[in-house]
Each structure stands twice: as structure tokens, then as C-alpha cells.
Amino acid sequence: MRTISDLPVALVEEILSRVPLTSLSAVRSTCKTWNALSKTQIFGKTRQQFLGFMMIDFGLYSIKFDLQGLNYESDFVEPSIKRVSILDQLDIFKVFHCEGLLLCVFRGNRWPVVWNPYLGGTGWIQPISDFHKYQVSDKFAFGYENKNRNYKILSAWKVLDVNPDCDIKCGVSLKGKTYFFAKEIAKAPNVKDFLVCFDFTAERFGPRLPLPFHSCGLFSEHVTLSCVRDEHLAVLYRRYNGVMEIYITTKIEPNEVFWSNFLKVDLTTFPDRFYGSRSHYFFIDEEKKVAVVFKNEPEWTMDCSYQTAYIIGKGGYLKSVKFGETPNDRKHNNAWNINSFMLSSYVPSLVQL
Amino acid sequence: MSSNKIVLTSSDGESFQVEEVVARKLQIVKHLLEDDCVINEIPLQNVTGNILSIVLEYCKKHVDDVVDDDASEEPKKKKPDDEAKQNLDAWDAEFMKNIDMETIFKLILAANYLNVEGLLGLTCQTVADYIKDKTPEEVRELFNIENDFTHEEEEEAIRKENAWAFEADTKHEDPKP
Numbered sequence: 001m002r003t004i005s006d007l008p009v010a011l012v013e014e015i016l017s018r019v020p021l022t023s024l025s026a027v028r029s030t031c032k033t034w035n036a037l038s039k040t041q042i043f044g045k046t047r048q049q050f051l052g053f054m055m056i057d058f059g060l061y062s063i064k065f066d067l068q069g070l071n072y073e074s075d076f077v078e079p080s081i082k083r084v085s086i087l088d089q090l091d092i093f094k095v096f097h098c099e100g101l102l103l104c105v106f107r108g109n110r111w112p113v114v115w116n117p118y119l120g121g122t123g124w125i126q127p128i129s130d131f132h133k134y135q136v137s138d139k140f141a142f143g144y145e146n147k148n149r150n151y152k153i154l155s156a157w158k159v160l161d162v163n164p165d166c167d168i169k170c171g172v173s174l175k176g177k178t179y180f181f182a183k184e185i186a187k188a189p190n191v192k193d194f195l196v197c198f199d200f201t202a203e204r205f206g207p208r209l210p211l212p213f214h215s216c217g218l219f220s221e222h223v224t225l226s227c228v229r230d231e232h233l234a235v236l237y238r239r240y241n242g243v244m245e246i247y248i249t250t251k252i253e254p255n256e257v258f259w260s261n262f263l264k265v266d267l268t269t270f271p272d273r274f275y276g277s278r279s280h281y282f283f284i285d286e287e288k289k290v291a292v293v294f295k296n297e298p299e300w301t302m303d304c305s306y307q308t309a310y311i312i313g314k315g316g317y318l319k320s321v322k323f324g325e326t327p328n329d330r331k332h333n334n335a336w337n338i339n340s341f342m343l344s345s346y347v348p349s350l351v352q353l
Numbered sequence: 354m355s356s357n358k359i360v361l362t363s364s365d366g367e368s369f370q371v372e373e374v375v376a377r378k379l380q381i382v383k384h385l386l387e388d389d390c391v392i393n394e395i396p397l398q399n400v401t402g403n404i405l406s407i408v409l410e411y412c413k414k415h416v417d418d419v420v421d422d423d424a425s426e427e428p429k430k431k432k433p434d435d436e437a438k439q440n441l442d443a444w445d446a447e448f449m450k451n452i453d454m455e456t457i458f459k460l461i462l463a464a465n466y467l468n469v470e471g472l473l474g475l476t477c478q479t480v481a482d483y484i485k486d487k488t489p490e491e492v493r494e495l496f497n498i499e500n501d502f503t504h505e506e507e508e509e510a511i512r513k514e515n516a517w518a519f520e521a522d523t524k525h526e527d528p529k530p
Contacts, residue, residue: 002455002459003454003455003497004458004496004498005497005498007462011465014473015461018481021518021519023484024515024518026484026489028515029502029508030493030498031500033501051519062518064519080519082516082519084516086513086517120515
């Protein structure tokens with residue numbers, strides 16, 4: 001009987017590459033050949049689900065968010081998270097991401113470790129700045145030199161050396177470079193905010209790039225960056241009055257950026273005190289034309305706590321989803337706050353570490 | 354281009370007369386016709402009549418598909434609207450539903466040899482969809498694959514290493530073990 005093993009390898013690869021990433025474990029466990037094939041090319045490249053990683057209470061979790069069933073209520077699958085226990089023995093403080101590689105930063109003065117979830121290897125990467133100066137609270141950027149994919153780490157300490165009058169708020173990796181949202185340190189309402197790119201090839205910052213809004217510098221305002229398909233940036237700006245705007249780039253280069261409006265919504269109309277959240281991690285599904293925004297704090301009931309995400313669409317579409325339910329008992333630490341977050345931008349990497 | 358008819362002959366001697374535009378969906382045919390030679394009959398060595406007829410059924414349905422690399426001089430066809438695309442997708446699903454696994458594999462080989470891109474993608478995706486929600490044991494049984502992991506530990510280690518990517522059937526997990 002003609003079966004899959006009778007096909008030439010290239011066609012077996014063609015088939016397996018279309019199996020979603022969520023079946024990776026099953027595919028690799030089927031036989032040695034499939035396990036080996038999966039290491040030479042990327043399986044699960046048809047991205048129907050959003051996969052990513054988040055740190056919750058300093059534990060590393062992978063998260064799967066499936067928006068396929070959005071149009072049909074009965075088919076909608078709640079997001080799920082899974083503890084990544086493979087790195088549990090390490091005391092991870094924060095995680096950064098660049099094209100399928102995760103940079104894990106630890107408490108104490110240990111070198112950060114890069115982990116490739118897809119191939120399973122870990123390795124060390126030379127930081128750009130003098131490493132002994134880094135503190136646990138510092139922000140990092142993680143990227144690579146264009147020509148030879150030489151990965152590098154930039155710590156915020158180095159950033160401050162270069163731009164002492166700027167406050168770097170958050171950053172996201174895109175095409176090997178890191179884009180930061182930064183504010184010039186000045187008193188509100190004269191604060192200037194901007195986007196700036198760190199190029200790991202030239203090892204320097206690019207010019208200040210404009211943002212599609214001007215924040216007032218008030219404490220209640222928040223800006224978060226996100227990556228869209230590793231091709232574009234998205235920025236979420238929550239104003240002091242609870243209005244949330246999301247913009248997406250139509251062109252993004254280290255020295256030029258163009259933005260277009262994606263979504264605008266008044267968070268004060270949301271059912272719970274969502275707009276009071278400290279910051280809003282989010283990702284965009286361009287095909288479904290929705291933004292998924294996560295509440296940074298857990299919700300509590302008598303018996304359990306859980307995380308909430310809001311699927312927000314144009315024309316007032318709103319759906320809230322719960323996930324990560326944890327029973328309230330002494331066994332569990334119920335702080336349950338999201339510390340780091342990268343979602344939708346995870347695409348497997350074949351980089352050997 | 355006038356509506357020429359072309360005869361395609363399978364490896365077991367079965368002949369199919371189709372419109373040229375349908376035959377051109379097979380890139381292997383399209384390249385033969387590109388030299389402006391007048392060809393009315395093309396033998397296709399590696400495909401049996403049974404499989405070729407299924408391929409041609411697909412091609413007839415998809416004759417109006419927009420192909421990005423179509424170098425023909427005809428004006429670019431209009432992109433199908435959402436509804437038309439949904440109808441085509443539904444047809445494709447129904448089309449594949451009635452085909453048994455062995456025939457699907459033969460179709461994959463044929464689509465690859467004849468270079469019918471849409472069909473190759475569709476057939477490979479169909480097989481991928483079969484694999485998608487199954488355990489390794491179920492996959493091995495479905496495709497008659499030998500479990501060549503020497504130790505149970507080997508297999509278990511792989512499962513653990515890839516646990517971050519989610520098992521297909523775990524919808525709600527207790528997040529803190």
C-alpha cells in the first residue's frame with residue numbers, strides 16, 4: 001500500500017511543514033526520520049495560531065491563542081498557557097525575543113542564556129557592553145548583525161551611556177534590530193516621545209523617528225510596542241482619558257517610519273476596570289482585523305484567579321476571554337502578574353546554539 | 354488564445370480531451386506549449402488515467418484562479434472576491450473528502466510531477482490535517498510507520514523537550530503544576 005513513507009523526502013517535508021506547531025511534539029515522537037526532518041526545516045510555518053511566550057510571576061510559559069474560530073462562537077477555542085518547565089532550574093527574571101530565539105535573563109550576575117525552543121539548544125552570546133555593570137532591573141535588547149547573523153545583546157546601561165537624557169520605556173525586536181519607545185526626560189506636558197532603532201550591525205542608534213501621537217507624559221498614559229508577523233511594528237497608546245489607539249507601520253526602517261491607524265476604542269466602555277491596568281500587552285491579527293489586548297493583572301473569584309484578554313475589533317466588536325485559571329489555595333502563589341510578554345511574533349528558528 | 358483542445362494521454366493509454374486553458378494549469382504542459390509549436394497531443398508518462406482524471410477535474414474547477422506568475426498576455430484576471438473564494442474552498446474540501454488516503458498520495462506525486470501548484474498545496478494540507486490532531490501512535494497506525502525509537506525514554510525525552518509547543522488535545526491546562 002502506498003503510504004507517506006513512499007513519498008520522496010521533499011514531499012514528506014512539504015506535508016509536515018503544514019502541520020501546525022502545536023503538533024510538533026507528536027510529529028517528532030512518531031519516528032526518527034520525522035524527528036530529524038523537523039530539525040532541518042521549520043514545521044508549522046502556516047501560522048494559523050498565535051504562539052508566544054510570557055513570564056508570569058517569573059515563571060516561563062508558552063501561550064497559544066487561536067483566533068480561527070472567532071467567527072463562529074461554537075468553534076472558538078479559549079487560549080491556553082503551558083508552563084515551560086525545561087528551564088525551571090534557572091531563576092529567570094525576564095525574557096526577550098528575537099526571531100525565534102529567547103534571551104533569558106537571570107537574577108544575580110549570571111550571563112544571560114539564549115534558548116532556541118524549536119531546536120532545544122541553549123547558548124551564550126557576547127554582550128556589547130561591559131557586562132559586569134548590568135543590573136537585574138535593566139532592560140535588554142537582543143538582535144543580530146545583518147550579514148552573518150552574529151547575535152548580540154545590548155543592555156540598557158549602554159543605552160544610557162549614549163543617551164543620558166532619554167528614558168527608554170520598552171523595546172521590541174524586528175528583523176534583527178530593536179526598536180525602542182523612548183521619552184526625552186523633561187517635565188510634562190513638554191515631554192517629547194519618539195521611536196528609535198538600535199542597529200546591531202553598526203552598533204549604534206538611528207535617528208529619532210516620529211510616533212503617530214504625542215503623549216502628555218502623564219502617569220496614566222501607556223505605550224506598548226508589538227511586532228506584526230516580524231515585518232511591521234504596532235504601537236498601542238492609551239490616553240489618560242481611557243481612549244486606546246493602535247497604529248501599525250506601513251513602512252519601518254531604522255531611519256524612516258510611516259504609520260497607519262488600526263483601531264481606536266474607548267476603554268471606559270469596557271465591562272470591568274480594564275483601563276486602569278498598568279500596561280497593555282497586545283498583538284494584532286491583521287487577517288481577522290482584531291487586536292488582542294491582555295490585562296496585566298489577574299482577576300479573582302472565591303475559588304480561583306485567572307488572566308483576561310480582550311479581542312477588540314473595528315466597529316465596536318469586543319470579546320473577553322479567560323485563561324490560565326489557577327485555584328486559590330496555599331499551594332499556589334497567587335500574585336500571577338505578567339512580567340514579560342511576546343506573542344504572535346514567535347516563529348521557529350533553525351539557529352544552532 | 355482560441356479555445357484549442359488538447360489531448361492528454363496517461364501512462365496506461367487513457368486519453369482526455371480538454372480545453373487548452375485547462376491543460377495549461379499543468380505547468381509541465383504549459384512549458385511545452387510555450388515554444389509556440391502546435392501540439393495537440395501530450396503523453397504524460399508518470400500518471401495513470403485514474404489519477405489524471407481527478408487532476409483534470411480539479412483543474413477545470415480552478416481554471417479561473419489568479420496565478421501571480423502567469424506570464425500570459427491576457428489581461429490579468431480579476432481577483433476572486435471573498436464569497437467566490439469561500440465557495441472554491443468549500444468545493445476543495447468536498448473534493449478531498451471523497452478521496453481515500455492511498456489516492457491522495459498518488460495525487461501528491463502527480464501534482465508534483467505535473468506541477469499543478471494549487472493541487473499540491475491542497476493535497477499536502479489534507480494529509481497535514483489528518484496528522485494534526487493525532488497522537489504519535491495514531492499517526493503510525495494511519496500511515497503504517499514503524500516506531501524506530503529504540504527506547505521508550507527517547508520518545509519521552511522528545512515529548513518533554515517539545516512540551517512548550519502544546520499537545521494538540523490539551524485545551525485547558527492547570528498552569529501551575
